[in-house]
Amino acid sequence: MVDQSAVGHRFTPVTAQVEPGRLRYFFETLGETNSVYRDAAAAKAAGYKGIPIPPTYLFCLEMLDNEKPFEFLTALDIDLGKVLHGEQSFTYHAPVVVGDTLTFSSRVAGVADKKGGAMTLIVVETAVTNQDGVHVADTARTIVVRNG
Amino acid sequence: MTDTKTAAVGDRVVHKQFPAISRHRLALYCGASGDHNPIHVDIDFAKASGFPDAFSHGMLVMGYLGQALSDAFPPSRIRSFSTRFAAITQVGAELTCEGTVAELFEAGSERRARIALTTKDQHGETKLAGEAVVAL
Numbered sequence: 001m002v003d004q005s006a007v008g009h010r011f012t013p014v015t016a017q018v019e020p021g022r023l024r025y026f027f028e029t030l031g032e033t034n035s036v037y038r039d040a041a042a043a044k045a046a047g048y049k050g051i052p053i054p055p056t057y058l059f060c061l062e063m064l065d066n067e068k069p070f071e072f073l074t075a076l077d078i079d080l081g082k083v084l085h086g087e088q089s090f091t092y093h094a095p096v097v098v099g100d101t102l103t104f105s106s107r108v109a110g111v112a113d114k115k116g117g118a119m120t121l122i123v124v125e126t127a128v129t130n131q132d133g134v135h136v137a138d139t140a141r142t143i144v145v146r147n148g
Numbered sequence: 149m150t151d152t153k154t155a156a157v158g159d160r161v162v163h164k165q166f167p168a169i170s171r172h173r174l175a176l177y178c179g180a181s182g183d184h185n186p187i188h189v190d191i192d193f194a195k196a197s198g199f200p201d202a203f204s205h206g207m208l209v210m211g212y213l214g215q216a217l218s219d220a221f222p223p224s225r226i227r228s229f230s231t232r233f234a235a236i237t238q239v240g241a242e243l244t245c246e247g248t249v250a251e252l253f254e255a256g257s258e259r260r261a262r263i264a265l266t267t268k269d270q271h272g273e274t275k276l277a278g279e280a281v282v283a284l
Contacts, residue, residue: 022180025176025179025180026180026181026211028176028180029173029176029177029179029180030177030180030208030211030212030215031166031167031215032215034215034218034219036218036222036223037218046222046224047224048224052223052224053223054211054214054215054218054223055214055217055218055223055226055229055280056207056210056211056214056229059181059207060180060181060182060183060207061182062182063181063182063183064181064182065182066182069182069183069184070185079197080185080186080187081187081193081194081196081197081198082197083185084206084233084236085205085206085207085233086232086233087230087231087232087233088206088207088210088230088231088233089228089229089230089231090228090229090230091227091228092226092227092228092229095223095224146198
């Protein structure tokens, strides 16, 4: 079972590119039709340097370009079938557009047992920077592990 | 697009309905998101893990909520976006995303609104509850 010793654990940083084809596939999957996402000219006219990413896409990028997308589970010896997503947050500091290269640096920020140890909540915080070293976002996810 | 200049506390500024989530959609989302956890597409794996069926990625549901949010507020105005995953979203769920203005405030020189967000299925069960802060 995951315990407090996991707090502070840092994961291998992930570098991910905002590729237009992959982003288009995401939009197709979600039925996105907003022109700011689907039309580069409309995005430019709206003041973006390129097509912007949608609000949750940082989470995807970190997994898409991760050589070990479930590293934090294997590192902490957690079964993939035992995890649920409890909470997710994004704080945006600067725009991210197609063509950007992002680096995700993640660490375990907290571990807490719930319901007498039946569940463990793990908070992972991630700082995201771009190719110019600009801190573009912070994200946090809470993973629920069903113990037993 | 919402007329954000006149937004008042209590106004419903986000509202969008989505088609039923199919197994095909979940398979596509695995590829689109990079989240290949088999629990979202492989019934055998889901059952072995103690669930009656495969179920949606939470982040697909949050992706829909994000789409509803950025229909109302352009992505460059979204300062933060967070949700709690209140319940598992089953195959076949027909989601409705809503957001109402909970607070108007200033941060530095920027006028902002805190939007209280929910995503519910066709039975009215809350799947996501969260909030976003947007610049007006």
